[in-house]
Amino acid sequence: MLLPTTVVGSWVQPDWLVDRASLKSRLPPRVRAAQLWKIPPEHLEEAQDAATLAAIRDMELAGIDVVTDGEIRRESYSNRFATALDGVSLDPPGTAIDRTGHANPVPRIAGPIRRKGPVEVRDAELLVSSTTRKTKITLPGPFTMMQQAENAHYASPEAAAMDYAAAVNEEVHALFAAGVDVVQLDEPYVQARAAEAKKYAVRAINRALEGVKGTTAVHLCLGYAHIVHERPSGYSFLAELDATTADIVSIEAAQPKLDMSVLRELPSKTIMLGVLDLGDPAIETPAVVAERIRRALAVVSPERLVIAPDCGMKYLSRETAIGKARAMVEGAKIVRRELGAG
Numbered sequence: 001m002l003l004p005t006t007v008v009g010s011w012v013q014p015d016w017l018v019d020r021a022s023l024k025s026r027l028p029p030r031v032r033a034a035q036l037w038k039i040p041p042e043h044l045e046e047a048q049d050a051a052t053l054a055a056i057r058d059m060e061l062a063g064i065d066v067v068t069d070g071e072i073r074r075e076s077y078s079n080r081f082a083t084a085l086d087g088v089s090l091d092p093p094g095t096a097i098d099r100t101g102h103a104n105p106v107p108r109i110a111g112p113i114r115r116k117g118p119v120e121v122r123d124a125e126l127l128v129s130s131t132t133r134k135t136k137i138t139l140p141g142p143f144t145m146m147q148q149a150e151n152a153h154y155a156s157p158e159a160a161a162m163d164y165a166a167a168v169n170e171e172v173h174a175l176f177a178a179g180v181d182v183v184q185l186d187e188p189y190v191q192a193r194a195a196e197a198k199k200y201a202v203r204a205i206n207r208a209l210e211g212v213k214g215t216t217a218v219h220l221c222l223g224y225a226h227i228v229h230e231r232p233s234g235y236s237f238l239a240e241l242d243a244t245t246a247d248i249v250s251i252e253a254a255q256p257k258l259d260m261s262v263l264r265e266l267p268s269k270t271i272m273l274g275v276l277d278l279g280d281p282a283i284e285t286p287a288v289v290a291e292r293i294r295r296a297l298a299v300v301s302p303e304r305l306v307i308a309p310d311c312g313m314k315y316l317s318r319e320t321a322i323g324k325a326r327a328m329v330e331g332a333k334i335v336r337r338e339l340g341a342g
Contacts, residue, residue, distance in 0.1 A: 002341045003293065003332045004065040005307045006272065008219060008250060009077060009138035009184065010314035011055040011070030012321045017047055024226065024315060028076035030106040030148045031093045032083055036075050048073045049126065056130050062322055063329035066134040066182060066306075069127045071314065077186050078140035078148060081120065085167055087113040087153065094150025099192035099223055108150045109160055115167035124178040134181040141187035141218065142168050142208050143201040148189070158200040165207035176214040184217035184250065185209075191220045194236035201237070205244045217248035217272060222256055224312040226278070231256060239265035248272050252310040254292060255279045263299045271300055274310035275331065276324045281316075283323035289331025302339055307332045 013020070018036050029036075039047040055070030074080045083090060087109060094108030124137050140148075142164035146157050154160040172183050185208060190197040209216050218241055222231040233256045241249050242265065250272035253260070263271055275292040276284060289307075296305055307328060313321050336342040 001065065002302045002336055002339060003305055003307050004134075005329050005332050006064060006066035006136060007059065007068055007313055007325070008221075008272075008274070008308055008311040009068055009071050009136075009186065010074075010312070011058060011068070011072070012316055012318045013070075013072055013314055014051055014054065014318070017051045017072070027098050027100065027102060027104050028224070029079050030076070030082070030096070030104055031079065031090050033075040033079070052123070052126060053130055056127065058318070058322055059325065060131060060133060062325035064133075064325060066136050067127070067131055068136050068138065069123045071138065073123060077138065078145060081140050081168075081171070082107055082145045082148065084116065084119045085113050085164075086116050087111040087163075088149065094152065096148060096150055099189065106149050109153045111153055113160065113163040113167055115170045118174055119171060121171075121174050121178050124175045124180045128179040135179075136182035136184060136217075137175050137180045138184040138186055138219070139168055139171060139175075141185035141190075142204040143197055144187050144189040146204075147193055147196070157196070158204075161200060161204040162207055165204045168208040169210055169212075172208065172212055172216070176212065180214070182215045182217060182248070183212070184219055184248075185246070186219045188219070188221045188223065190237045190241075191222060191235055197237050198240065202240055202243050205241075205246065209245045212245075215248070216246045217250050218244055218246040219250035219272070219311065221252045221274075221311045224278075224315060226312055226315040233257065234259065234262060238262060242266045242268055248306060250274075250306075250308065253296070254310050260295045260299045263296060270304045270306060271296065272306040272308050274308055276309035276328055278310045278312045278316065278324075281320055283320060284327045284331070286327050286330035286334055289328050290334040293331060293335045297335070302335075302341075
C-alpha cells in the first residue's frame with residue numbers, strides 16, 4: 001500500500017485509568033509516577049490490558065494501517081523502560097534539566113546499565129495477538145535516555161549511552177521475536193541537544209539496532225505541543241539520521257509548518273511524516289491532510305512516505321484523537337486515488 005497510516009506511538013489513556021488532569025499538569029515523568037494511576041496495584045495490569053485493547057480498536061475503527069499498543073501502560077514514553085534497567089537508582093533519584101529548561105527528577109546512573117529481562121515483550125505479544133493489522137512498538141532511544149538521567153558512574157555520557165544502546169538492542173530483538181512488524185526508537189533529545197547528539201547519537205542508535213532484521217524507525221520531534229510552546233520551525237539534527245541503520249525517520253511537520261525541502265536531507269530513508277497539528281484542538285478536514293501530504297510528495301516519492309500525526313496523541317481527548325485520526329486516514333485515501341492507487 002502507498003501512503004500507509006500509523007500513529008507515532010501513544011494513544012489516549014482513558015479517564016478511568018489515569019488521572020488525566022495530573023498527567024497534563026506536569027512534565028513527562030522520568031522516574032515512576034504511580035500516583036497517576038486510578039486503579040489499585042492488584043488490578044492495574046488487568047485494567048491496562050483492557051485499555052490497550054480499547055486503544056487498538058479505536059485505531060482500527062479509525063482505519064489506521066499500522067497500529068500500536070497506544071503506550072497505555074506508560075506514565076511517559078520513556079520512563080517505563082528506562083527505570084527497568086540494572087544500574088539505575090530511583091531512591092534517591094537524580095536531577096536533570098528537561099528540554100523546557102526545568103529541573104526534573106530522573107534516574108541516577110549508579111552502576112553498569114544492563115537489561116535485566118523483558119520490559120515491553122508482553123505488551124508486544126498482546127498487541128500482535130489482538131489485531132490482524134501490522135503492528136509497531138516504541139522504545140526510548142539510548143541518546144535520549146542518557147539525556148534524561150544523572151550520570152554518577154560512567155566516565156562520559158557517551159559510555160553510558162552505549163550501554164543504554166546495548167540494553168535497547170536486546171529488547172529490540174525480543175520485540176521482533178514476539179512478532180511485531182516495526183520497532184521504533186524515540187529520540188527527541190537528538191533535536192533538543194543537537195550539539196551533544198552530533199558527538200555520538202548516531203553511533204548509539206546504530207548499536208541499539210545492531211543485527212536487527214525487522215523494520216526499524218527513529219522518531220524525533222520538537223516537543224509535545226501540550227508542553228513545549230516555543231518551538232522552532234525546523235530541525236537542528238536531521239541529516240545526520242541518514243547515517244543510521246534505521247529504515248524510517250519519523251518527524252513532526254504539521255505544527256511547525258515544516259519546509260518540506262528538508263526531506264532531501266534523508267535520501268536513503270522512508271519518511272514518517274506528521275500531518276496532524278496536535279497543538280490545535282480543531283479536527284483537520286481530509287482535504288487539509290491531503291494538501292500536507294502533497295507538499296511532501298513534491299520532494300519525496302510516495303513509496304518513501306508513511307502518514308502519521310505529530311506526536312503527543314495521549315494529551316488529546318478521545319473524541320479529538322479519533323476525529324483527527326479519521327481525517328488523516330481519509331486524507332491519505334484522497335492522495336492515493338490521485339496517484340491511481342486508491
